[in-house]
Amino acid sequence: MDPWPEIHRQRIAVADLLDSLARDDWDRPSLCAGWTIHDVAAHLTLQQMGLRDLPALLRSWRGGIHPTIQEMARRRASARTPRELAAEIRDTAARRRRNIGVTPLETLIDLLVHGQDIALPLGRVHPMPPEAAAVATRRILTMRFPPPDPAARTADGLRLTATDVEWTHGDGPEARGPIAALLLVVTGRTIALPQLTGPGAELLTARATHPR
Structure with a gap:
């Protein structure tokens, strides 16, 4: 399958889910250990990173790719409100951009899994095609x-x-x-x-x- 049409649909679906949350929901733990709902939403905006964002990646380096990604998500979460993050995901839904070094399938996986990381701890139903x-x-x-x-x-x-x-x-x-x-x-x-x-x-x- 060409993953991009589904990526676009999933970005809109995640943005809709985020828009439906109460403010207190954003501070609750997600399914990702040590990540809040706010952190996970911020992480999904990192799909729009390009070469110009490499300096920010280096400043966030924590000795490995996974702790560095978490640090970048936390920094993004602290700099953007819930409404701004949801709007950013929605506004960039149709862009065919992915992180350096991954295929569009990893972008799709991120959206499918992280959508559940947000929804399930809150008792929400977020259908997965x-x-x-x-x-x-x-x-x-x-x-x-x-x-x-x-x-x-x-x-x-x-x-x-x-x-x-x-x-x-x-x-x-x-x-x-x-x-x-x-x-x-x-x-x-x-x-x-x-x-x-x-x-x-x-x-x-x-x-x-x-x-x-």
Whole structure:
């Protein structure tokens, strides 16, 4: 699939979700450990970064890419109000820009997963298109660069099967469930584990909750 039309739709959907939040919601924890809802929203505006933003990246360097991204998101969150962040995501929805060194699929993954990072802790329903989630999940499980989330390795030696779209991946004991839940689990969101069934689901749960 060409991911850009779905990226554009997901940016608008996330902006709509953010616009619906109460002010206090923005300070609540997201599903990302150590990140507030405000931080996650700010992080999504970093998809518009280009070479001119490299100095800001270097100033935020914290010894590794993940802590640096978190620091940049926090700085962006402290500099922009909730309304400004939602408006920025909406206003740039149709731009075909992605971060340096990643493909459009990583941009799509960010939107699908971080939308849930915002919605689920607040008890909100934020639908995830199954076809897009299937493409994103396969990308997570097959990517070599950028390095995938370590949580993707919890699915090694298992067969994952979606129950709401025609999609399977891997061989071994089967874990079945909605494709959105599979995507969340292989990106480290254990909140979705109860939605999975089968002997593979038991192994996934053990690996995700008791990592080596």
